[in-house]
Amino acid sequence: MAMITRPAEFELIAKYFAPLAGEGAFGLQDDAAILSVPEGKKLVITQDALTANVHFFADDPPKLIAQKALRVNISDLVAKGALPFAYSMAIGLGDGWDEAWIAEFAKGLGEDQARFNMHLTGGDTYASHGGTTISITAFGLLDEENYTSRLGASIGDTIFVTGTIGDAALGLKQKLDQFDKRILGMGEKTHLQQRYLLPNPSLLMAPIIAEFASASMDISDGLVGDLEKLCKASNVGARIEVSKIPISSPARKLIQIIPEQLETVLTGGDDYELLFSVPEKQIIEFKAAIHLLPVSIEKIGVVKDAKDGIGLYDDDGSQLSFESSSYNHF
Amino acid sequence: MAMITRPAEFELIAKYFAPLAGEGAFGLQDDAAILSVPEGKKLVITQDALTANVHFFADDPPKLIAQKALRVNISDLVAKGALPFAYSMAIGLGDGWDEAWIAEFAKGLGEDQARFNMHLTGGDTYASHGGTTISITAFGLLDEENYTSRLGASIGDTIFVTGTIGDAALGLKQKLDQFDKRILGMGEKTHLQQRYLLPNPSLLMAPIIAEFASASMDISDGLVGDLEKLCKASNVGARIEVSKIPISSPARKLIQIIPEQLETVLTGGDDYELLFSVPEKQIIEFKAAIHLLPVSIEKIGVVKDAKDGIGLYDDDGSQLSFESSSYNHF
Structure with a gap:
């Protein structure tokens, strides 16, 4: 067995992670960092961990692992109406890592922190x-008054989602060879798997959420389960029109051939799209604001009274139900 | 095999972790939290992870695992002269956890966050x-001007440590049965193992460090290795008098019988005591400030020129050297 050449911890930090450090981080030579919050601003904090398998x-490519780890957190910030500022990272290296893996991992972080305007x-x-x-x-x-929690949805608010739903969950099944290989073409398979590998939060949504949304969250555990969480936190119900839920063409093709995959789309995880509600009196301004935005945003339903529960309806008015509404972490 | 009864993720959070949440955390019902930094204050951030084995x-008792996970971070804050304020936690539950484990773990966090005045x-x-x-x-x-990094030690500064050094590293060896069972009594064994299980940072040290230290860090990877890190960051050397390093009576007893355990004491990890330097012109005020403090603080040496290197000296003037100066994380 060949020996793996590995740098010592301090070399690893100095060579690959110190260049990612920002103001107040002492080039990662210190035990801690100072974060200076600009006057008049509030700090929003979120923490998500990813673990192998x-x-x-x-x-998976180390660059994409790094970027997924960062982006699942950026997705949470944007869902709260906040813009990324900085991040702290604990990395436990599994058996078998080598310097080349770290180099690619750090490169992925570096590219993304430039893209999303944040530092380590x-x-x-x-x-x-x-x-x-x-x-x-x-x-x-x-700005504090603009923090958007899950708790503020009111009866009559319109419910929106960004992007397309279900691609990542189907991409995972595709990777695990759970579909007949002949259903999708290579480009379609790649699209779905790419959505699983790498979320793509848009910073353009942060000011939109901050200004117009009454409640907002990112969809990480499946649309239906996450909608349930938002409704529970806001003490409301919802009526969703399933035909209005934006679905990509590869996902639509899979559902046409294997209809039960609609459940994967609506309850699978890893979308990292936004689910949010906008009050009726804000709708006109909201629509004007998003008109030229290069982000697709679709109305999927309305907020109802809590006693009405959460209903997903087909075009013919029949109600859908699922065995499990979301990804179970345990 | 008996089934383990486990609550779902949301129940777990609602029942055990939500009661630990503070202002701006929405009872852990949201994806993120707002942290309001009081006017005129700076935020200090540190992140340390602990993993089983x-x-x-x-x-280990889940209560102590929780408290160790929190305290290794508090130790870093105090070493920077900062007082604890809040914390965020990602917990990956290993196979075999059950609700009783979580209940004890959360209880440990709850007791410690009250003790150290912080919230989740x-x-x-x-x-x-x-x-x-x-x-x-x-x-x-x-206050920003009071942040104490590892980078500020100057030639002539006096070097101090808090508490006693090496107990935790010996406690680990004791637990692994690496010593003849007859050397230490039950109380002595318990003392050492307790030091391994649970660090005990003192918040009383935060204002002392903030006011008087030119450089400071907590000792987590062994005194000698951590001293090397501090000296490297400050671009200085150091002369340490080994006989001045504070050692507990069980540790002293072990070293008397097994002299090579001095190396464990000086290069082992997990002390979570403070290592810091105080400029000569501050020494009188510093000594007055610590005079009545219920924390033991000992002078162990002086900061020297970088070209003198780092020397550890016996009372007879002979220099000690070790195979490895600190705990290797990989």
């Missing part, structure tokens, strides 16, 4: 015998 | 097939 495959404050590196684990705590900024 | 044993902002729970992993990002507050 649960949230990604150990042999510090963190921790350690050996993780159970598989690589990345725990990122992301910091965003906003 | 590296940083603790899977069968949020985080993440997930399944970790490789063993339980806890990644805490801790937030502290201080």
Whole structure:
């Protein structure tokens, strides 16, 4: 067996992670960092961890693992109406890592922190015998009055989602060879798998959410389950028109041939799109604001009274139900 | 095999973690939290992760695992002169957890966050097939001008440490049965193992560090290795008098019988005591300030020119050297 050449911890940090450090991080030479919150701004904090064989495959490209780890957190910030500012990262390196893996991983972070305008404050590196684990705590900024929680949806608000729903969950099934190979073409397969590998939050949505949304969250555990969470937190119900839910053409093709995959689309995870509600009195201004935005936003339903529950309706008025409404983490 | 009864993720959060949430955390019902930094204060951020079979044993008491995970971070904050304010936590639950484990774990967090005056902002729970992993990002507050990094030690500064050194590393060896059972009595064994299980940072040190230290860090990877890091960051050397390093009576007894355990004491990890330097012109005020403080603080050496290197000297003037100066994380 060939020996794997590995740099020592301090070399690893100095060579690959220190260049990612920003103001107040002392080039990662210190135990901690100072974060200066600009006057008049509030700090928004979110923390999501990814672990091998649960949230990604150990042999996924390291660059994409890094970017997924960062973007699932950026997605949360944007869902709150906040713009990314900085992040801290603890990385547990699973058996078998080498310097080339780290180099690619750090490159992925570097490209994304430039893309999303944030810097590394510090963190921790350690050996993780159970598989690589990345725990990122992301910091965003906003004006306090604009924080958008899950708790503010009111009866009559319109419910919207961004992008298309279900691609990532189908992409995972595609990767696991759960579909007849002949159904989709190569480009369609790639589209779905790419959606699983890498979320693509849009910072353009942050000011829109901050200004217009009464409640908002990102869809990480499946549309139906996450809608249930938002409704529970806001103490409301919802009526969703299934035909209005935006679905990509590869996903639509799969559903046409295997109708039960509609359940995967609506209850699978990893979309990292936004689910939010807009009050009726804001709708005209909201529509004007998103008119020229290069983000697709679709109305999928309306907020109802809590006693009406959450209903998903077909065009013929029949109600859909599913065995499990969302991805179970345990 | 008996089935393990486990609550669903949302129940777990609502029942055990939501009661730990503070202001701006929406009772953990939201994806993120707002942290309001008081006017005139700066936010200090640190993140340390612990993973089973590296940083603790899977069968350690869950209450102590929780408290160790929090306290290794508090230790970093205090070393920077900051007082704890809040924390975010991602917890990956290893195979075999049950509700009783979580209940004890949360109880440990609850007791410690009251003790150290901080609250939970949020985080993440997930399944970790490789063993339980806890990644805490801790937030502290201080006046910016008082942040104490590792970078500020100057030639002639006096070097101090708090508490006693080496107990935790010996406690780990004790637990692994690496010493003749007859050397230490039960109380002595318990003392050492307790030091491994649970660090005990003192918040009383935060204002002392903030006011007097030119450089400071907590000792987590062994005194000698961490001293090397501080000296490297400050671009200085150091002369340490080994006989001045504070050592507990069980550790002293072990070293008397097995002299090579001095190396464990000086290069082992998990002390979570403070290592800091104080400029000569501050020494009188510093000594007055610590005079009545219920924390033991000992002078162990002086900061020298970088070209002198780092020397550890015996009372007879001979220099000590070790194979490895600190705990290797990989």
